[in-house]
Amino acid sequence: MKSVKVGLVGLGRLGQQHGDNLAFRIPRCELTAVCSVVEAEVKQARERWGVPYGYTSYEEMLANEELDAIFIASPSGFHCEQIKKGLEKGFHVFCEKPLGLHLAEVREVENAVNRHKDQVFMLGFMRRYxxxxxxxxxxxxxxxxxxxxxxRCYGLDPASQIDGFLAFAKANDSGGLFLDMSIHDFDLARWYLGAEASEVWAIGGSYSRPEFAELGDAETGAAMVRFDNQAIGLFVAGRNCAHGYHIETEIIGTKGTIRIGSIPERNQAVVMNEHGVIHECVQGFIERFEQAYRAEAEEFIRCILEGRKPDVTVKDGVESTKLGYACKQSFTTKTLINVQEVILA
Structure with a gap:
């Protein structure tokens, strides 16, 4: 195989980032087809990236025999069905997080991936890269x-993006604060601790925008998790961060501590004036993790070319979804949840 021909489904903000990478920045990768239910997005994408094929139907894109792989960047509620259909058609599949919004469907995806062991499947936990x-x-x-x-993990989205998110959430099932936002932190916790979650207690509320409560969601929430090796997880997620996009992680060990992203600096330039010492902050996830998005796409393409599997597996998606769903149940029911007994819903 000289190059990998990829079809991209989902042309929103993240789809645009992935499209730029696949079209221009990934060696031995050809962005060959794009798909969106919005015809204008398809037309614009084909012109922007010089893509020969454009579709408004995912099933029609899957019928294109020139393609080798499918790259899924559509809204979360479509992930499971699109993964299964892509695998069944014989394609290698990359999918953005989360794997799915309900445990029953992510179990179905896990079974589908395991039935197609000769195909590469990779989930977009880009922070690992x-x-x-x-x-x-x-x-x-x-x-x-x-x-x-x-x-200890903080995942705080910029306050400037609240209106955009609420408009999206009213039209699409985002999965809620913990499944949509904390999923990356849950994956990191499992990765760093080498353990699975056993119990969770989650709380939250709508403090500046009551629309979140109307959606059955939280504007800001927190979860405390016990892992099966007795390690502790503290997770805070919110959508109303005044200073920008703040992702912070701290791992405390028996002999020391590591902190990542204590100050969400845009660059190394520091302004000192009558307002004090000012560090400009990053304003979104694409800006903060631009390099990681490229690196994970490169790894997906290399896995296909080299005939190997990525380190991020479908099990990582299942276990992180299970924890996210347990947090959602705890938040909704106001009770302590045993993660292994979480309802398959």
């Missing part, structure tokens, strides 16, 4: 902080 998060994993593996016993 960020240099800072990779460096932290290497330090943990070398024992530099001893045994990790606690992980």
């Amino acid at each position: 960020d240099p800072s998060y990779q460096a932290a994993k290497e330090k943990i593996n070398r024992g530099e902080i001893g045994e990790p016993v606690l992980i």
Whole structure:
């Protein structure tokens, strides 16, 4: 195989980022087809990336025998069905997080992936491909902080994006705060701690925008998790961060601590004036993780060319979804949830 021909479904904000990478930045990759239910997006994408094929029907794109792989960047509620159909048609499949919004359907996807062992499946947990998060994993593996016993994660979206998110959430099922936002942190916790969640207690509320409560969601929420090795997880997620996009992770071990992203700096330039010392902050996830999005796409293409499987597996998606869904249940029912007994819904 000289190159991998890819069909991209979903042309929203993240789809645009993936499209730029697949079209221009990934060696031995050809963005060959694009798909969106919005015809104008398809037309614009074909012109922007010089793509020969455009579709408003996912099933029609899957009938294109020139393609080798499908790259899914559609809304979360479509992921499971699109993964299964892509695999059944014989394609390698990359899918953005989350794997799905309901445990029953992600179990179906897990079974589908396991039935197609000769095909590459990869889930978009891009933080594993960020240099800072990779460096932290290497330090943990070398024992530099001893045994990790606690992980603390902040995932805060910019307040400037609240209106856009609410408009999206009213038209699409986002899965709620914990499944939509904390899923990356849950994956990191499992990765760093080498353990699965056993119990969770989650709380939250709508503090500045009551629309979140009307959607059965939280504007800001927190979860405390016990893992099966007795390690502790503290997770905070919110959609109303005044200073920008704030992603922070701390891993506390028996012999030291690692912190990643304590200040969400845009760059190394610091302004000092009558307002104090000012660090400009990143304003969105694409800006913060631009390099990681490219790196994960490169890994997907290399796995296909080299005939190997990525480190991120379907099981990572299932277990992170299980924890996210348990947090959602705890938040809704106001009770402590045993993660292994979470309802298949």
